[in-house]
Every structure is written in C-alpha cells, then in structure tokens.
Amino acid sequence: xxxxxxxxxxxxxxxxxxxxxxxxxxxxxxxxxxxxxxxxxxxxxxxxxxxxxxxxxxxxxxxxxxxxxxxxx
Numbered sequence: 672x673x674x675x676x677x678x679x680x681x682x683x684x685x686x687x688x689x690x691x692x693x694x695x696x697x698x699x700x701x702x703x704x705x706x707x708x709x710x711x712x713x714x715x716x717x718x719x720x721x722x723x724x725x726x727x728x729x730x731x732x733x734x735x736x737x738x739x740x741x742x743x744x
Contacts, residue, residue, distance in 0.1 A: 679738050686734045691728050696724040 680686050703709060703717050 682733050683734060683738075686731055687733070689731045693727040693731065694722055696720045696727065700724070 700720050
C-alpha cells in the first residue's frame with residue numbers, strides 16, 4: 672500500500688515541481704559551499720536558499736502525508 676502512495680506522490684505535478692526546485696536550491700547551495708569566501712550578497716542568498724529549501728521540504732512532506740492519509744490537496 673505504501674508503494675501506491677509513493678507512486679501517487681511521485682506523479683503529483685506540484686510535488687514534482689517542488690522536488691525540482693528543492694534540488695535546484697541544493698545544487699546552488701553546494702556551489703556556494705565550494706567557494707573559499709562568500710560576498711555579502713552570496714551570504715544573503717545562502718540564507719534565503721536555506722529557508723526556501725526548508726519550506727519546500729515542508730510542503731513536499733505535507734503532500735506526501737495527504738496521500739498517506741488518503742486526502743488530496
């Protein structure tokens with residue numbers, strides 16, 4: 672039964688969009704982490720990306736939870 676929910680979540684357009692955005696944020700954060708020194712703007716960007724990434728993860732988890740509970744969003 673869990674597989675059915677996983678497949679449903681994986682096919683959810685909003686979940687897929689959020690997942691891609693989460694990956695994009697992760698890639699940018701990794702690029703920033705590899706820099707020896709961040710500019711002030713890059714430090715602000717890093718903080719913003721971390722907050723946004725967490726919000727994306729929270730929304731993805733809410734969607735997955737709604738599928739587990741049998742509720743559509």
